[in-house]
Amino acid sequence: MKVGVIGTGHVGLPTAATLAHIGHDVTATDADQEKIEVLRRGGMPFFEPALEDLVRGEVEVGRLRFTADPAEALTDARVAFVCVGTPPRSSGEANLIAVERSAEIVARHAAGPTVVVEKSTVPAGTAARVAEILARHRSDGALTVACNPEFLREGSAVEDSLRPDRILVGSDSEEALAVMRELFAPLVRDDTRWIETDLHTAELAKHANNAFLALKVSFANAMARMAEAAGADVEAVTEVMGADPRIGRAHLSAGLGYGGSCFPKDLLAFERLAARLGYDFPLLREVARINEEALDAAFRKVEAALWNLEGKRVALLGLAFKPGTDDVRYSPALGLADRLLEAGTIVVGYDPQAGPNAKAELPGLEIAEDPYEAVSGADAAVVCTEWEQVAGLDLGRVRAAMRLPVIVDGRNVFDPGEMARHGFTYLPTGRPPVRP
Numbered sequence: 257m258k259v260g261v262i263g264t265g266h267v268g269l270p271t272a273a274t275l276a277h278i279g280h281d282v283t284a285t286d287a288d289q290e291k292i293e294v295l296r297r298g299g300m301p302f303f304e305p306a307l308e309d310l311v312r313g314e315v316e317v318g319r320l321r322f323t324a325d326p327a328e329a330l331t332d333a334r335v336a337f338v339c340v341g342t343p344p345r346s347s348g349e350a351n352l353i354a355v356e357r358s359a360e361i362v363a364r365h366a367a368g369p370t371v372v373v374e375k376s377t378v379p380a381g382t383a384a385r386v387a388e389i390l391a392r393h394r395s396d397g398a399l400t401v402a403c404n405p406e407f408l409r410e411g412s413a414v415e416d417s418l419r420p421d422r423i424l425v426g427s428d429s430e431e432a433l434a435v436m437r438e439l440f441a442p443l444v445r446d447d448t449r450w451i452e453t454d455l456h457t458a459e460l461a462k463h464a465n466n467a468f469l470a471l472k473v474s475f476a477n478a479m480a481r482m483a484e485a486a487g488a489d490v491e492a493v494t495e496v497m498g499a500d501p502r503i504g505r506a507h508l509s510a511g512l513g514y515g516g517s518c519f520p521k522d523l524l525a526f527e528r529l530a531a532r533l534g535y536d537f538p539l540l541r542e543v544a545r546i547n548e549e550a551l552d553a554a555f556r557k558v559e560a561a562l563w564n565l566e567g568k569r570v571a572l573l574g575l576a577f578k579p580g581t582d583d584v585r586y587s588p589a590l591g592l593a594d595r596l597l598e599a600g601t602i603v604v605g606y607d608p609q610a611g612p613n614a615k616a617e618l619p620g621l622e623i624a625e626d627p628y629e630a631v632s633g634a635d636a637a638v639v640c641t642e643w644e645q646v647a648g649l650d651l652g653r654v655r656a657a658m659r660l661p662v663i664v665d666g667r668n669v670f671d672p673g674e675m676a677r678h679g680f681t682y683l684p685t686g687r688p689p690v691r692p
């Protein structure tokens with residue numbers, strides 16, 4: 257099938273490459289000409305494991321192309337995917353201007369019949385607006401709307417795209433649903449859930465999904481605060497809870513809190529949507545508050561260990577919002593760095609992938625090339641991202657390099673017994689501290 261993809265970011269690029277991989281003829285476009293240039297030259301605009309090889313392979317066999325000209329991507333597309341950003345406005349509502357522009361671009365260029373697919377995460381009701389724009393430009397019914405929310409995770413986007421646990425397609429058009437079934441057929445395995453709904457249910461389900469995952473993180477963080485006060489171990493608490501199949505262990509993780517380009521903004525947008533629909537949903541505000549509290553708790557541990565922060569040197573181990581990506585959007589590590597810098601601390605960060613992005617976001621942050629350089633002469637180190645390069649550090653070397661052996665573990669990657677043996681003051685999250 258001929259497929260056009262608008263937006264070649266963290267969702268658009270894996271989507272385009274995956275659809276090419278299963279045999280479709282895909283042309284992707286982006287408003288960011290530089291991004292398209294990088295892709296056309298065979299480069300990658302961001303780091304995502306295994307994506308470069310997948311993209312290169314599909315370009316080589318001619319199933320995947322990149323163009324700065326939307327007409328080229330959309331004219332004869334049977335399906336047009338909208339994968340553009342939906343960032344938060346200052347009010348918390350999703351900014352949907354890129355979705356609106358994408359709908360206009362499709363309406364202008366697609367010859368039809370074309371299914372216009374919302375892949376971006378959008379508030380329930382957006383599809384009706386998209387349909388209005390399409391109808392304004394084209395009254396012949398050649399353009400139909402579907403919603404196919406994306407559930408991939410950065411860091412495993414390729415695996416998630418090639419082997420999705422579920423595929424959700426919402427549409428009010430039988431014809432559009434049939435086209436989507438045919439499009440995705442090669443991806444549907446025995447254990448893949450294929451779910452069809454109406455448009456607004458699909459939109460709502462994606463927001464509900466992310467809000468619930470954020471809730472799990474915040475629940476674990478509230479448990480961490482309680483465990484710290486009670487002298488208990490949150491890791492054991494969440495292990496017990498997670499063993500209950502009705503709860504599940506995934507995302508029940510105490511730490512610095514969630515970040516990234518999705519959970520924070522989607523939670524806010526969902527709360528704003530609820531308010532607009534006339535439903536007060538304070539639980540969502542509470543989830544966001546507990547998330548901020550988690551970062552604050554880590555900051556206070558550093559402060560309590562070092563007393564005055566001015567002129568002290570603090571190493572941040574991991575800067576990306578999670579391992580496997582160079583994405584620092586709403587990264588808790590940068591939130592913490594910001595607060596430490598504001599308090600007059602010298603902050604040195606290390607990350608296997610995200611150093612340059614972190615520096616661009618927070619110029620006051622020093623970037624070290626390797627973790628031992630980062631902790632060298634440090635008064636404290638904070639584990640911010642659970643990269644294996646961080647969890648697998650040679651603790652003896654770290655201990656020898658630091659000025660003061662204080663480690664705040666914002667991701668509970670280290671074993672308290674090991675930390676005691678190496679003589680660290682070890683301050684994990686929701687677990688009893690270790691002091692020499």
Ligand code: NAD
Pocket residue numbers: 262263264265266267268285286287288291339340341342353354355357358375376377378406407408409410517518
């Ligand atoms: P991104 O910022 O990585 O990519 C968005 C791309 O869209 C950018 O390359 C940008 O230049 C392009 N763009 C913006 N306006 C455009 C326009 N008018 N025309 C053409 N291109 C335009 O964002 P992302 O992480 O890929 O997220 C895209 C959407 O998918 C968001 O709604 C997000 O919430 C959702 N989503 C993201 C993830 C994730 O893990 N990143 C997962 C699921 C869903």
